[in-house]
Amino acid sequence: MAKPEKLIENGIRLDGRRPDELRPIKIKVGVLNRADGSCYFEFGLNKVIAAVYGPREVHPRHMQKSNSAVVRYKYNMASFSVEDRKRPGPDRRSIEVSKVSREALEPVIFQEYFPRSAIDIFVEVLQADAGTRTAGINAASLALADAGIPMKSLVSACAVGKVDDTLVLDLNKDEDNYGQADMPVAMTPDGKITLLQMDGHLSGDEFKEGLEMAKKGCLEIAQLQRAALLEKYATRMDGESNE
Ligand code: ADP
Numbered sequence: 001m002a003k004p005e006k007l008i009e010n011g012i013r014l015d016g017r018r019p020d021e022l023r024p025i026k027i028k029v030g031v032l033n034r035a036d037g038s039c040y041f042e043f044g045l046n047k048v049i050a051a052v053y054g055p056r057e058v059h060p061r062h063m064q065k066s067n068s069a070v071v072r073y074k075y076n077m078a079s080f081s082v083e084d085r086k087r088p089g090p091d092r093r094s095i096e097v098s099k100v101s102r103e104a105l106e107p108v109i110f111q112e113y114f115p116r117s118a119i120d121i122f123v124e125v126l127q128a129d130a131g132t133r134t135a136g137i138n139a140a141s142l143a144l145a146d147a148g149i150p151m152k153s154l155v156s157a158c159a160v161g162k163v164d165d166t167l168v169l170d171l172n173k174d175e176d177n178y179g180q181a182d183m184p185v186a187m188t189p190d191g192k193i194t195l196l197q198m199d200g201h202l203s204g205d206e207f208k209e210g211l212e213m214a215k216k217g218c219l220e221i222a223q224l225q226r227a228a229l230l231e232k233y234a235t236r237m238d239g240e241s242n243e
Pocket residue numbers: 082083084085086087093128129130131132133134173176182
């Protein structure tokens with residue numbers, strides 16, 4: 001889409017959201033039979049799937065750690081996930097996203113429980129509309145829980161940014177393309193930040209206000225994540241299964 005004249009009009013964004021509103025979220029835990037844990041996550045028009053394998057043997061062997069598990073995270077965008085076909089395979093961006101996403105999750109995983117083993121996280125982006133790294137982290141966090149990996153807490157992620165001189169939560173593609181700043185954040189429900197990146201420019205005050213908006217967004221997401229886990233794992237008293 002060509003640059004719109006305005007991204008916000010009378011306090012409402014082009015997709016009808018208020019500045020502090022997240023896009024609609026849909027979550028389904030346990031969607032892949034072969035993975036130890038999995039999750040499908042929709043974040044507006046983003047559609048991602050996360051699969052977790054492990055703890056399992058490390059190959060190649062020399063990568064193993066004697067006192068903890070190694071966590072590996074592979075983020076991949078399907079070639080059909082974006083408007084113009086994306087060239088398949090890893091590139092600089094996917095390597096960066098994989099690294100920061102792994103670092104966003106490692107602090108909550110009890111890696112020391114599984115020496116000499118690997119926990120492999122795969123995130124496949126099926127449809128992209130800005131915010132795929134945050135959608136991937138939200139999905140991966142649930143896939144880890146679904147795999148029964150002991151964790152201190154879940155991790156939730158969303159971005160905050162600036163468009164038309166206004167701070168906005170959870171940028172969509174046009175806002176990301178034509179906005180002034182984009183700041184993805186991941187955190188635990190008790191406010192420990194595990195990912196913070198910034199593209200563009202925010203003043204000190206905007207940064208503080210934006211971080212507060214991101215925190216509220218992450219807490220909202222955390223509630224939906226918990227509900228999605230309960231949907232799969234809560235025991236029903238009427239004897240019916242949740243499947
Ligand atoms: P994120 O998806 O985490 O917001 P970026 O800010 O790097 O990550 O990307 C923003 C959006 O730009 C992506 O969600 C996707 O819609 C689009 N995009 C990223 N890489 C490509 C690519 N190689 N080809 C086309 N679109 C892309």
